[in-house]
Amino acid sequence: MADTSPTSPGPEPYRVPDADLDDLASTLAKTMAEVRQHGVILDRLGSEPESTGSQPPDGAPESEAADGKKPDGPASVFILALGGKEYAVELAALSDWVNYLFLPVYGREISTNRPWCAHWHEHPEAVARLHALWLAWQQSTDTEAGLSGPSTWHRDHLDQTLVHLRAPDGPFAACTTSATRPNHRVLATPAPEQAEVAA
Numbered sequence: 001m002a003d004t005s006p007t008s009p010g011p012e013p014y015r016v017p018d019a020d021l022d023d024l025a026s027t028l029a030k031t032m033a034e035v036r037q038h039g040v041i042l043d044r045l046g047s048e049p050e051s052t053g054s055q056p057p058d059g060a061p062e063s064e065a066a067d068g069k070k071p072d073g074p075a076s077v078f079i080l081a082l083g084g085k086e087y088a089v090e091l092a093a094l095s096d097w098v099n100y101l102f103l104p105v106y107g108r109e110i111s112t113n114r115p116w117c118a119h120w121h122e123h124p125e126a127v128a129r130l131h132a133l134w135l136a137w138q139q140s141t142d143t144e145a146g147l148s149g150p151s152t153w154h155r156d157h158l159d160q161t162l163v164h165l166r167a168p169d170g171p172f173a174a175c176t177t178s179a180t181r182p183n184h185r186v187l188a189t190p191a192p193e194q195a196e197v198a199a
Contacts, residue, residue, distance in 0.1 A: 033096045037138070079131040080124070090131070091121060097134050106158065114166040117175035119184045125171040133161045 076082075079090050098120070110116045120126045139145060140153035164170055175184050 030101055033093075033100050036093050036096045039093075077135065078128075080128050091127070094127070094131050094134055095121060097137075098130055102130070102133075106162070108166075113168055115168065115170070115172040115175050116166065117172045117184055119175075120172070122184075122186055123171040126165060129161050129165050129171075133157055 079087060079094065082090055107116070108114060117123060117126070120130065136157040137153055140149040140157070142149065145152070166172065174186075
């Protein structure tokens with residue numbers, strides 16, 4: 001005998017209004033970038049060597065007791081000071097920030113007055129400027145920066161970086177100046193002077 005009890009329909013699926021999808025997508029992209037950034041930080045922390053030296057009786061590390069200075073940790077967090085795997089990991093995290101937060105919000109139209117290059121990661125100056133901008137963004141958008149942190153970041157960091165990065169004679173001068181004509185060429189830089197060796 002078949003079951004004749006009325007079947008109750010399942011719960012109605014949740015529908016996000018189309019107007020809210022962009023906000024949801026940007027929030028998700030920002031969250032994903034922050035998760036990747038946290039992964040980079042965890043990788044850095046995991047790759048730092050553990051100190052195995054003995055502790056002086058007063059509890060200060062041996063190096064601090066010897067010269068009175070605290071160890072500073074990594075020499076630099078700036079991407080140009082990194083090498084190998086550290087550089088690759090940092091560049092991947094920077095790429096996420098550039099592609100999912102920076103460009104969608106601050107990309108603006110490409111023109112002869114504001115060139116851009118899809119291969120920005122191959123331009124050392126662009127990598128350096130964007131990384132510095134990203135480091136400042138991380139610090140300025142932290143809750144400890146206060147309510148004016150983002151405004152300060154725009155004024156002191158973003159505006160200056162965009163002026164130099166997207167200038168007609170900037171690092172992308174030989175790259176795309178029209179969205180319909182993509183182009184990429186890394187400009188040659190001056191060769192360092194060679195000191196003459198006296199014979």
